[in-house]
Amino acid sequence: MKDTAPNPFVNGLWRQNPTFVQILGMCPTLAITNSVQNAIAMGLATAFVLTCANGIIAAIRKHVPKQVRIATFIAIIATAVTITDYFVKAISIPVYKALGPFIPLIVANCLVLERAEAFAAKKPVIPSILDGAGMGLGFAFGLTCLGTVREVLGAGTFLGFPLFGPNFEPWVLFLLPPGGFISLAIWLLVFASFRERKEAKERAALVEIQHAEVKP
Amino acid sequence: MNESLSHIFVDAFLINNFVLCVFLGMCSFLGLSGKFSTSWRMGVSVMFVITVSSILSFGTNLILVFFHAEYLRLITFIIIIAATVQLTEMFIKKKSPALFRELGIYLPLITTNCAVLAVPLFQTTRGYNLLQSTVFALSASGGYCMAMVLLSLVRERTDLSDVPSLARGTALTLVLASVLSMAFMGFAGMGGGQ
Numbered sequence: 001m002k003d004t005a006p007n008p009f010v011n012g013l014w015r016q017n018p019t020f021v022q023i024l025g026m027c028p029t030l031a032i033t034n035s036v037q038n039a040i041a042m043g044l045a046t047a048f049v050l051t052c053a054n055g056i057i058a059a060i061r062k063h064v065p066k067q068v069r070i071a072t073f074i075a076i077i078a079t080a081v082t083i084t085d086y087f088v089k090a091i092s093i094p095v096y097k098a099l100g101p102f103i104p105l106i107v108a109n110c111l112v113l114e115r116a117e118a119f120a121a122k123k124p125v126i127p128s129i130l131d132g133a134g135m136g137l138g139f140a141f142g143l144t145c146l147g148t149v150r151e152v153l154g155a156g157t158f159l160g161f162p163l164f165g166p167n168f169e170p171w172v173l174f175l176l177p178p179g180g181f182i183s184l185a186i187w188l189l190v191f192a193s194f195r196e197r198k199e200a201k202e203r204a205a206l207v208e209i210q211h212a213e214v215k216p
Numbered sequence: 217m218n219e220s221l222s223h224i225f226v227d228a229f230l231i232n233n234f235v236l237c238v239f240l241g242m243c244s245f246l247g248l249s250g251k252f253s254t255s256w257r258m259g260v261s262v263m264f265v266i267t268v269s270s271i272l273s274f275g276t277n278l279i280l281v282f283f284h285a286e287y288l289r290l291i292t293f294i295i296i297i298a299a300t301v302q303l304t305e306m307f308i309k310k311k312s313p314a315l316f317r318e319l320g321i322y323l324p325l326i327t328t329n330c331a332v333l334a335v336p337l338f339q340t341t342r343g344y345n346l347l348q349s350t351v352f353a354l355s356a357s358g359g360y361c362m363a364m365v366l367l368s369l370v371r372e373r374t375d376l377s378d379v380p381s382l383a384r385g386t387a388l389t390l391v392l393a394s395v396l397s398m399a400f401m402g403f404a405g406m407g408g409g410q
Binding site: 025027029078110177180185189 | 236237238239240241242243246287290291294295298324325327328329330332333334337338341382383386387388390391393394395397398400401
């Protein structure tokens with residue numbers, strides 16, 4: 001099978017970005033992004049789990065019978081998540097409290113299982129690790145984008161530093177659940193308009209070429 | 217520990233609705249709410265899986281605590297859920313092949329629904345007893361089912377309306393979900409006196 005994307009790392013980071021293109025792993029994307037710091041921590045935790053799980057699954061893919069593969073994948077993912085859980089608790093208690101139940105819930109993040117099933121179960125170890133890292137960092141990038149909008153508008157700060165003067169009235173709605181939905185919708189619209197403009201340009205170029213061919 | 221059952225019910229069903237206020241079970245909420253018929257079937261299957269796995273997890277957690285093996289909690293819970301989903305699948309296949317065909321790929325996907333995993337985790341952290349856990353599981357999953365049905369009804373209407381091509385699909389669904397979520401914020405004051 002020929003790969004359409006030459007580099008699985010770049011593929012996950014941009015072309016198949018989990019948040020904006022594939023729209024996977026929505027629960028943490030919406031729940032944890034009320035500050036940039038939380039978004040980055042959650043993104044890195046997920047990236048770590050994805051890389052570990054993809055690597056292990058790719059290594060044992062030939063020894064797992066087809067019928068029990070989902071259960072096996074989930075057990076491997078759960079192990080990686082347990083490690084992350086205790087790791088974050090050891091590094092920083094405030095971050096651990098802020099992320100709350102969403103670290104154990106990485107197990108049920110559809111992105112992780114999707115990559116295991118779609119990529120790591122079929123490919124060798126090195127590309128799988130690259131794919132996991134790329135997807136994970138792409139996910140972290142998406143979370144950070146969303147977290148930036150929500151923290152700047154909702155609290156008037158970036159990474160805890162106040163951006164505007166003391167007269168700034170924070171738009172608290174963006175820190176509450178509806179703001180999560182709305183800001184993700186705005187980001188999707190921005191990306192969709194980019195894509196539409198690019199496609200329109202390509203179409204215009206194609207029409208021009210056809211005209212040039214017909215005229216003479 | 218001392219929360220009354222009615223308080224747990226109102227809290228999980230409305231005030232902290234799993235989907236619209238805590239953001240759990242997002243993938244199926246955004247992905248499967250296109251049609252009313254699929255959404256309520258999905259909601260009811262999720263309710264069943266959540267309730268059964270919550271009761272089983274409660275028992276298993278007692279065993280884990282007895283052996284001081286709490287670090288195995290996550291792995292045990294997810295395996296219980298996977299087994300429950302498998303059982304549900306076999307049961308529906310045997311009893312009603314028509315429903316089985318209709319749900320298709322969605323059934324195994326319940327395993328990776330974070331709402332299902334969150335119920336056993338929350339009930340353990342909050343130290344609920346068996347009765348409280350069951351009520352919590354029923355009301356949380358009922359809230360999930362209700363949110364699914366509400367969104368699917370709205371989406372069936374927007375299918376017929378004229379939406380800019382840019383906003384079709386997920387962006388529109390997210391805006392609708394946001395409006396629903398704002399409505400649910402109105403419940404935030406309820407039960408505060410308890």
